[in-house]
Amino acid sequence: MPDPQVPEEALQQPPHSPAKPTTPPVRSSPSSLAWPPSSSWCLWPSSATCSPAKSASPNPKAPRALDHRPGDHPVLFRLDNVQKDYRGFAALKGISFELESNAVGLLGPNGAGKSTLIKALLGLIPINGGSAEVLGMRLPHDARAIRRAVGYMPENDCYLPYMTAVDYVSFNGQLCGLPKSEAFRRAHEVLYYVGLGEARYRQLGGFSTGMKQRAKLAQALVHGPRLLFLDEPTNGLDPKGRDEMLELIEDVRERDVRVVLSTHLLPDVEKICDSVVMLNQGALVHVGSLAELQKSDDPVIEVGTRDENERFAQLLTEAGFSVEQAGMHLKVRLSSAQSADELVRLAVEHKVQLRHFLPQRLTLETAFLALLDQENSRARTELGA
Numbered sequence: 001m002p003d004p005q006v007p008e009e010a011l012q013q014p015p016h017s018p019a020k021p022t023t024p025p026v027r028s029s030p031s032s033l034a035w036p037p038s039s040s041w042c043l044w045p046s047s048a049t050c051s052p053a054k055s056a057s058p059n060p061k062a063p064r065a066l067d068h069r070p071g072d073h074p075v076l077f078r079l080d081n082v083q084k085d086y087r088g089f090a091a092l093k094g095i096s097f098e099l100e101s102n103a104v105g106l107l108g109p110n111g112a113g114k115s116t117l118i119k120a121l122l123g124l125i126p127i128n129g130g131s132a133e134v135l136g137m138r139l140p141h142d143a144r145a146i147r148r149a150v151g152y153m154p155e156n157d158c159y160l161p162y163m164t165a166v167d168y169v170s171f172n173g174q175l176c177g178l179p180k181s182e183a184f185r186r187a188h189e190v191l192y193y194v195g196l197g198e199a200r201y202r203q204l205g206g207f208s209t210g211m212k213q214r215a216k217l218a219q220a221l222v223h224g225p226r227l228l229f230l231d232e233p234t235n236g237l238d239p240k241g242r243d244e245m246l247e248l249i250e251d252v253r254e255r256d257v258r259v260v261l262s263t264h265l266l267p268d269v270e271k272i273c274d275s276v277v278m279l280n281q282g283a284l285v286h287v288g289s290l291a292e293l294q295k296s297d298d299p300v301i302e303v304g305t306r307d308e309n310e311r312f313a314q315l316l317t318e319a320g321f322s323v324e325q326a327g328m329h330l331k332v333r334l335s336s337a338q339s340a341d342e343l344v345r346l347a348v349e350h351k352v353q354l355r356h357f358l359p360q361r362l363t364l365e366t367a368f369l370a371l372l373d374q375e376n377s378r379a380r381t382e383l384g385a
């Protein structure tokens with residue numbers, strides 16, 4: 001039975017053609033298995049700029065090289081001394097950087113200025129000094145063009161509770177410049193895409209937190225943005241909901257939409273992003289690739305022995321290694337002059353049986369905390385001087 005509220009063109013292109021081989025990113029309920037919308041469905045508006053979606057790559061999780069739509073600007077952001085004051089309070093203190101990236105993690109403790117930076121880059125709040133470019137478009141002159149090219153999923157709820165999901169998403173599409181019928185058609189498609197196909201005529205006020213987050217994602221995607229700003233998209237979600245939201249974001253990224261993810265959850269950044277921008281108290285702490293940040297100059301090896309951790313720690317310390325106890329294991333930090341071979345040789349020489357030997361990757365969390373520590377002690381020194 002055709003749905004009387006779905007426009008004819010949407011019915012001609014069924015939102016979930018069985019011919020599509022792509023893996024469903026969301027499997028929250030049988031209804032969400034309606035993914036994907038169709039083989040030719042894409043995140044870009046069909047009128048002027050839409051071209052067929054690329055077929056799924058063999059490994060959708062494999063990192064892709066920068067690969068943009070024709071005419072897309074390779075430089076995501078170019079900021080020069082961007083400042084923002086709220087009645088005399090400096091929320092952004094002269095931020096400068098240039099970044100080429102497909103997925104950026106925007107990190108910082110509470111009050112660091114992440115939301116302020118996002119709003120400034122969207123042209124939603126004026127900056128008090130400096131200049132900024134988003135995808136090659138300059139603020140404030142090109143603010144309208146930026147808003148058309150960019151989707152924004154805000155941290156806070158931003159809907160009227162008595163609106164249905166489809167009206168809400170369609171209305172946002174119109175606000176972003178889509179004609180009414182196109183906005184309505186795409187609202188249906190994008191709601192299927194985020195796994196809310198069956199719930200699209202329900203009022204948002206009755207949605208669970210996970211459904212509200214998906215509806216917010218849908219409204220950010222409806223007009224086919226080239227860049228998506230996500231402010232705390234996994235806030236309030238349980239572990240399953242969080243995984244599903246991250247899978248959706250990964251899928252969006254795989255469809256050539258660049259992503260800026262602002263979050264406190266560093267594992268989310270590790271999963272989605274290829275680069276990071278770190279702020280602290282309105283200042284830029286770090287900008288660069290994630291891999292670069294996780295590269296440790298002093299590798300750490302976790303070792304465990306058969307009941308001889310204490311003796312081995314003593315031997316390692318005497319040999320000049322830096323050792324600390326970490327639960328049932330020892331963490332041995334190697335300087336540039338030391339090697340893992342030496343550590344093993346020492347164990348063999350002293351007949352210490354090694355039961356555990358694990359070179360450790362520096363986590364984003366460790367790197368983040370170390371950078372914040374450095375920055376805070378630098379600020380304290382400056383204050384004292």
Ligand SMILES: Nc1ncnc2c1ncn2[C@@H]1O[C@H](COP(=O)(O)OP(=O)(O)OP(=O)(O)O)[C@@H](O)[C@H]1O
Nearest residue numbers: 086087089091108109110111112113114115116117
């Ligand atoms: N409209 C406003 N008026 C006055 N001060 C503001 C306003 N918005 C933000 N601030 C202040 O600017 C600073 C940066 O706020 P912002 O919301 O950008 O930080 P954030 O990094 O996004 O924090 P969180 O992670 O807690 O969301 C904070 O000290 C905040 O209190």
